[in-house]
Amino acid sequence: MLATSRVVLKEGSRGKEVYNLQAGLKQLNFYSGKIDSIFGSQTKIAVINFQKAYGLVADGIVGSQTWEKLEEQLNQNLPKDKWRKMTAAEEIDEIKSIISHRMGVVALNQVTMENFIGYSCTRSFYINDRFDGFQTLMRVQCTPPRGASSVTSYDEIRVIFNRFEGYIEDFQIERISPDITPKIELPD
Numbered sequence: 001m002l003a004t005s006r007v008v009l010k011e012g013s014r015g016k017e018v019y020n021l022q023a024g025l026k027q028l029n030f031y032s033g034k035i036d037s038i039f040g041s042q043t044k045i046a047v048i049n050f051q052k053a054y055g056l057v058a059d060g061i062v063g064s065q066t067w068e069k070l071e072e073q074l075n076q077n078l079p080k081d082k083w084r085k086m087t088a089a090e091e092i093d094e095i096k097s098i099i100s101h102r103m104g105v106v107a108l109n110q111v112t113m114e115n116f117i118g119y120s121c122t123r124s125f126y127i128n129d130r131f132d133g134f135q136t137l138m139r140v141q142c143t144p145p146r147g148a149s150s151v152t153s154y155d156e157i158r159v160i161f162n163r164f165e166g167y168i169e170d171f172q173i174e175r176i177s178p179d180i181t182p183k184i185e186l187p188d
Contacts, residue, residue, distance in 0.1 A: 009062040013039040016164055021062060023131065024070050025050060035132055037165060082129040083137065083186050091125045094136055098161070103168040107138075107159045110173060115146040116157045126186055134163045139186065145177065153177065158184065 007017045018039045025031035030053075031046035044060040051058040054069045062070075086094060098104035111117070121142040128135040138159045145153035158174040176182050 006064060006067060009039055011039055011041065011044045011060065016169075018043070019134075019164065021047075021070070024074050028070075028073055035134075081184065083126045083184065084129060085187060086125040086127050086136075090127065094125050094127075094138075097168070098138070101168040103171055104161065107161065107168075107171045107173075111138075111140060111157055111159060114154075114157060114175075116140045116142055118142065120144075136161045136163075137184065137186070147175070154180075158182070160184070 007013075009017055009021060014037055016037065019035060019037040021039070022031055022033070022035045022037070022043055025043070025046045026035060028050070030050045031043065033040075033042040033046075047062055047066065048058045048060045050056075050070070051060075051066060054073070056065055056069060098108065121140055123141075124139045126137040126139065127133055128137070138161070139156060140158075141156040145155050147153040154175040154177045156176045158176065160172045160174065161168050162170050162172075174183060
């Protein structure tokens, strides 16, 4: 989760790196505030407490040593993703979110280009509670198998949406066939 986060953070910092920091500190029970991507006083206190607990300079500034120790602790305590199927109301909100964001429309276009549309396809939506709803997944299953290539066909396609400050920042496509094991285990 934090592997690319090497930016020095301090009170007043904002952005995805702060989000990652807050999520990591929360996971390790050092931070109980809202994950809002804003490095405020609560985040600073959590950082200082984390630094003290692990023998680092307790200055509230997240530099390379703090990042390294945080990554080390998260890798030791890494919980599994907590995917759950969305409720009907959550699905409606998710569909509205996807079609109202540029990256959501791009993802839907990709699904369409791979021919995962039609009456013989079913869709379901999932949310990863580990990330407070900032990561969702759309699963489309079709019979018979489909795909953009006539050589390879897939039983299902999954689109994983990652959000930042409420907007779809990016997405990943995962194609599933009998030969390809899913990377994400979903509850059915």
